[in-house]
Amino acid sequence: MLDYQLDKAFAALADPARRAIVERLVQGPATVSELARPLPMSLPAAMLHLKVLEDCGLVKSRKAGRVRTCRIDPAMLGQVERWVAERRAMWEQNLDRLGAWLDADKPEEP
Amino acid sequence: MLDYQLDKAFAALADPARRAIVERLVQGPATVSELARPLPMSLPAAMLHLKVLEDCGLVKSRKAGRVRTCRIDPAMLGQVERWVAERRAMWEQNLDRLGAWLDADKPEEP
DNA sequence: GAAATAGTTAAGCGATGCCTTGACAATTTC
DNA sequence: GAAATTGTCAAGGCATCGCTTAACTATTTC
Numbered sequence: 001m002l003d004y005q006l007d008k009a010f011a012a013l014a015d016p017a018r019r020a021i022v023e024r025l026v027q028g029p030a031t032v033s034e035l036a037r038p039l040p041m042s043l044p045a046a047m048l049h050l051k052v053l054e055d056c057g058l059v060k061s062r063k064a065g066r067v068r069t070c071r072i073d074p075a076m077l078g079q080v081e082r083w084v085a086e087r088r089a090m091w092e093q094n095l096d097r098l099g100a101w102l103d104a105d106k107p108e109e110p
Numbered sequence: 111m112l113d114y115q116l117d118k119a120f121a122a123l124a125d126p127a128r129r130a131i132v133e134r135l136v137q138g139p140a141t142v143s144e145l146a147r148p149l150p151m152s153l154p155a156a157m158l159h160l161k162v163l164e165d166c167g168l169v170k171s172r173k174a175g176r177v178r179t180c181r182i183d184p185a186m187l188g189q190v191e192r193w194v195a196e197r198r199a200m201w202e203q204n205l206d207r208l209g210a211w212l213d214a215d216k217p218e219e220p
Numbered sequence: 221g222a223a224a225t226a227g228t229t230a231a232g233c234g235a236t237g238c239c240t241t242g243a244c245a246a247t248t249t250c
Numbered sequence: 251g252a253a254a255t256t257g258t259c260a261a262g263g264c265a266t267c268g269c270t271t272a273a274c275t276a277t278t279t280c
Contacts (some may be wrong), residue, residue, distance in 0.1 A: 003126055003263085004126075004197060007124050007125070008124075009125060010120050010121075010124035011120075011121065011124035011237095012122040013120045014117050014118075014120035014121035014124055014196075015117070015237095015238085016113055016117060017115075017150065017238095019116075019193075022197060026197050026200040026201040027200065027204055028199075028204050028208075031257095032256075032257065033255090033256065033257080041238085041239065041240090042239070042240065042241080043215065043256090043257080043258095044239085044240080044241090044258075044259085045239050045240075046240070047257075047258075048237090048238075049238090049241080052237095058122075063257085065246090065247060065248080065256090066168075066245095066246060066247040066248070066255070066256045066257065066259085067247090067255095067256065068256085068257070072201050074198060074201055074202075077194060077197060077198050077201070078198065080194050081191065081194040081195055081198055083129075084123075084187060084190050084194065085191055086189040087132060087133065087136045087187060088114065088136075088187050088188065088191055090136040091136040091184055091187070092184075093183050094136065094137055094138050098138075110261095111257090125267095125268085127268090141226080141227095142226075142227065143225090143227080144225050151269065152228095152269075152270065152271080153226090153227080153228095153270085154228080154229085154230095154269085154270080154271090155268070155269050155270075157227075158267090158268070158269080159268090160239065161266095167250075173227085174274060175226090175276090175278080176225070176227065176275095176277040176278070177225095177226065177277090178226080178227070190234085191264060
């Protein structure tokens, strides 16, 4: 995966309005107005957030008639999850090595 | 946990330089200069990134003499991981419900 | 104690982010 | 076909971000 997509995905999730949209969409698809209604801002502002989410691949949408229906694309959510999970795993592995080194009487590593 | 901390953590991870710092720190502690050296920017710029990481709680540091040593604080990494994992779980649960509804001949829900 | 090392602070600048209002387009509904 | 609904585009304003250079402090080292 391209790194700048991860940039965009993290940046997208950094905004509470956009996390609220995601929070709504994991429950199932919704229209633009449905997503915008609970947000404390104008409809065009909400659409910008939606565009950010779509640009980074977290959300897909299709227009039918005058109504645009949005849904989560779980792939990118998985990428983000994996990046964080992997780093936490690395950190724990490093902690294990440290523990082993402290337990034994100084094997190998100085 | 406070939401604005999650804002800050996601925003922190949105920058490749800051992810590079995290990537280095999950391998173990490092000094400011060690963290800054591989980055394509001045030392003050790198310190700003470090400050962002520290402000959101992803990194802790202590100064001994003239040298500041930085390390990961896994708690916040865990918070971020959990937020994403939970949302993905919700999405899958919703998908399961949809599947069940399609399989059966329309129980309960309209 | 003079010089090198490690980190910090400050000023400044261009780019980006978030939101608003107002105007407009496309589709349904009556 | 007139009116209401749903979504979009555009211009502009203000704040924040990311980086630079220059100057400065604190600690070691020789």
